[in-house]
Amino acid sequence: MILCFVGVDLGRKKRRRRSIHGFPIWYCRSTLLRPEANGRIRSNDLICTLDSGTIEDIYSGAGRLQNPPSDDLLLQAFMYYFRFDAFLPQIDAPDLPPAHIAIRNIDRTFYESLGPENLSKKCKRDGCNRGTISLSVLCRVHHFESVKGKPCPFDD
């Protein structure tokens, strides 16, 4: 079963509340406006859909942060899911970084997890003068590239 919820305009205070299968659901009109042929402006009424299982998961996730979850927390959890396609990790969680920054952060964490290079053992990659990392015949840069299958953006 598909349930409709959410436009996005919390600033205009047009949100409404409904209850579907016992779950409080909010929706509101989109801020996107478009002119009609008669020159009047009307909202686009964009509608997104979530299946009932996802709505229950969002509700349950909010309930783990605060039991029972307040109306404001539920709204926050639904909006977070709407914006980031992810469950609210904590109350008042900051926005997720853009994807390219998140990927770079993950890559950096992996790169740093490789540990220091042993300068007494040279990397096996032709032309590389760096040392090897523990349990590898490659330096951090070349081990990163070997595992990730892409150029390493780091060289420290």
Ligand SMILES: [Zn+2]
């Ligand atoms: Zn190397």
